Amino acid sequence: MLKSNLLRAVGVLLLGILFLDMMSVIIKTLLERYAVLELSAYRNVIGVIPAFVMMWWTGEFKLDPKHLWLRQWKLAFGRGLMVTVAQVCWYAALSSSAFALVAALGYTMSLFVVILSIPILGEKVGIWRSVAVLLGFAGALLIVQPTAEGFSLWSLLPLVAAAFYALSIVSVRLFDREVSSSLMYLYSGVAAAVANFVIVLATTGFAPIQSTHDLMLIVAMGLIGGCGVICLLVSARMAEPSLLAPFNYFGLLSAFAMGWIVFGENPADRLFPGVLFIVAGGALILWRESQRKSD
Template sequence: MSAPVGQLTELSFKAIGLLILTILCFDVMSILVRVLSASYSAQELSAYRNVLGILPSLALLIWTGELRFKASSMKIEKWKLAIGRGVIVAFAQLFFYSALAQMELATVATLGQTNAFFVVILSVVYLGEKVGIWRIVALIIGFAGVVWILRPGSDAFSLTALLPIGAAACYGFAMVSVRKFGPNTSNALLYLYSSFGSALGAIALATFTTEFSPIHSIADGLLILLMSTIGGTGVLLMMIAFRMDSPSVLAPFWYFGILTAGLFGWLFFGEAPLDTLFPGVLLIVGAGVLIIWRERKRT
């Protein structure tokens, strides 16, 4: 059960710990993508990630005892939507990996925080939720922060900077569409269906947009396997964390990812894009915090 608003329980701290582990998993995956991007295209890496990323979902099914080779036990409601979510995630990962190959980790992580704004917008369009004045103000503030970082019309602007925002939009749909599934739908089975859809989507995108190159060495193969399994594990940890406690409790800790991405970008790649990020990052974070604060007040 979720903790009452404003109160953190032992379960809350466990969920927060899992979320921080999730962020670290995504950071390690991002570092490996950057390293592997020197030899492999974003399409290839996305395909490998989604095919091999099924392994953590299978491991969870075995652990929970839900992996039974009977058609009836593997069915879920709205299976087409579950697979469709996976295809959308394949687009998200292609955008995300393409951005990682060309931009600083901290910049990608910061622009990825626009996910919160797309969740709000899609909640209205897709779920029919109402938006109050506070959410509208937060969206305007966050949009101003994004424009400040992107600097459209200046020499610093590039279409590449739109890639993490496109990824955030796709991930936002994946998050919002989860609400279409009832409480009886197994997390493990839902993730398996979505992973299958992601694998199909990523393979199709790679097939039509690039040519697969052979894996150059055993070391590369191990790095690709590590990237895929760590990314898949991060998604599972995130799912478990959000099942343990309320999103309004956990959401502020997502911004920890901006700090860790900046730290890892500096340690591994010598990046320090402070001039690019400030003060736009403050507006994005402030807008997200405003949305979270308002949601907690309404709960």
């Protein structure tokens, strides 16, 4: 039963990763015409629609307030703020770096999940997981190249985004088991949307949408992103985050392929050998978990 649940969780996770990679491609395309904060606001507002659809499909959406009340609402709203920070950093990174490079650094999220699971979930991390984390961050340093002449703090934005995304994923395990993933996401999504809109209105304001094509892309960005996040939420509640963490690296293949096909990018000289260290760290965690389960 445990193995079957893990396989289902992995399947849902991989689907979520594919959705989020597709969303990132759309965002990088739109960043040529719209500001980071604008796209983040649109993403969060439209992104709550999949949550409503899922609640309607499962019969959870009822007008009775008691069905929409969440005891841990402060934690849910906090997750929304975590996601907002992560989104702004991620989108800004996409505007200044190659798609595959940002995606590769984003997969250090798995390592942050392991680290954050220690103080937040009380998970025990032994020598093998510690070595895996060190390998992963060594790979991140090789990609970022902090000693290179062209290095800037903007290169660290994907790592900041990965840390906040990991924090939002680990926090999912703190919710009561009976709380649905869609209701949890609805609260977080509303909090993120409100935060984004307040920031945009207080700063630059919203630019007019330039064409019907852009409008369709913005709607697709929000819907696909919302579905992706729900998939990650569902998978995180089906299995321990640290067990699922290594499977995030399958998204490196799709990210590299999308960057090459859509944007004509081929940053192989920056990706290697750092990306191999990141993947090796995840593989080591997976191997150790399989050994521990068989003991």
